[in-house]
Amino acid sequence: DEIWLRVPETLKVEMFGKPQTGVFAKDIILKIIGDNGAGRANYMSVEFTGPAAKDFSLASRIVLANMAAEIGAKNGYFPPDDTAFTWLNERARENFEPVYSDSDAVYESVLAYDLSEIEPQVACPHTVDNVKPVSMLDGKAFHQALIGTCTNGREEDLEVAAFILKGKKVHPSVRVLVIPASREEYLNAMRKGILESLSEAGCVILNPGCGPCLGAHQGVLASGEIALSTANRNFRGRMGSRDSEIYLASPATVAASALEGKITDPRKYL
Numbered sequence: 001d002e003i004w005l006r007v008p009e010t011l012k013v014e015m016f017g018k019p020q021t022g023v024f025a026k027d028i029i030l031k032i033i034g035d036n037g038a039g040r041a042n043y044m045s046v047e048f049t050g051p052a053a054k055d056f057s058l059a060s061r062i063v064l065a066n067m068a069a070e071i072g073a074k075n076g077y078f079p080p081d082d083t084a085f086t087w088l089n090e091r092a093r094e095n096f097e098p099v100y101s102d103s104d105a106v107y108e109s110v111l112a113y114d115l116s117e118i119e120p121q122v123a124c125p126h127t128v129d130n131v132k133p134v135s136m137l138d139g140k141a142f143h144q145a146l147i148g149t150c151t152n153g154r155e156e157d158l159e160v161a162a163f164i165l166k167g168k169k170v171h172p173s174v175r176v177l178v179i180p181a182s183r184e185e186y187l188n189a190m191r192k193g194i195l196e197s198l199s200e201a202g203c204v205i206l207n208p209g210c211g212p213c214l215g216a217h218q219g220v221l222a223s224g225e226i227a228l229s230t231a232n233r234n235f236r237g238r239m240g241s242r243d244s245e246i247y248l249a250s251p252a253t254v255a256a257s258a259l260e261g262k263i264t265d266p267r268k269y270l
Contacts, residue, residue, distance in 0.1 A: 011040070016113070017052060022267030024060070025060035026067075026121075026230065027253075029067045033071050034121065041068065042073075066151050066232060070129075125236070128232070137263045142174065143227065146212055153182075161251045164252060164269045167197075174261050177206055178203045178204065225245075227247065229249075230251050
């Protein structure tokens, strides 16, 4: 018997330049998805590379790789380097061998992005590629903020949210849910006082796991409600009622907006 498998083509994303203050990995991947559409990388692998790629923290790389699926990709990949090896060496249970693209690799296309030109982005209902700059949505009211999930629930994500919210109170019209990506991230954030700062600001800290972002529990949206979330998908009915709406943004944008009760540019708080 034989099994025939189609070998995915590779879409290369070359990144250069330094992001502005207040622009994070989530803004960058939303910009890429918004520019190219949800089906641009169907059945492909997406390789994130270029001079700026090495400057991404591991957590930020995970955001881009995680959301490669939102442009149709089978795989999101950063060429492994010391940042990846350091993380893996603390966790790997057996020897591993890094995989790199061949020097003469052929790419389906190459997309170039100057990160210094990107501003905070927001994905609007009901598709992840319906992306607009935050400035175009300034003042949009919402009911629920969600900070965390597998996409943006690591220590650096929670830390920037806590930096914005520390010593303040979330807007009384908004409920703010925080869900760390894993038990490890939960414990790290707890030890560093990050969760304490978020709780004192009025956030509800949830246990790690799949909950509100897929409409399972811990924050299911009612009819007519609007959420601003750091999760990876905003399809109709994804977080509850089909008559609710979901906007996607970075942890900084969600935290800053939670203070005002409306979508706002986080850069004024950083």
